[in-house]
Amino acid sequence: MPDFYSKVYELVALIPSGRVTTYGAIAKALGSASSSRLVGIAMNHAHELRPDLPVHRVVNRNGLLTGKHHFTDRFTMEQLLSWERIMVVDDQIVDISSVRWDPLLDL
DNA sequence: ACAGTGACTACAT
């Protein structure tokens, strides 16, 4: 597994239940602030590489569920989030600022 | 070695 991926996965594993973080925040926390797209790609592969990870807790900077189409039909991203008391309306996290978790600040 | 790619972002209309 590529080194960058494993670093991403380490951080994702630390996201507390009921909170979310963004691709950009993870990239920045890894010291590679402009690699947010790679974080997304890492999430895409996480299904096979690390199926245990809470990848549904990673959204884009606006709280939009951009990765929802990559989830299995049995457990949608929205479902997984709502099970953690996170409100989702129109593929958007409601009041993203209150549940956002920044690995740099909140770790 | 090289060019194409993308679960992103910031900036400009």
Next chain:
DNA sequence: AATGTAGCCACTG
């Protein structure tokens, strides 16, 4: 406010 555009960079074939 809502789109469009252009950088971004590690991974992959």
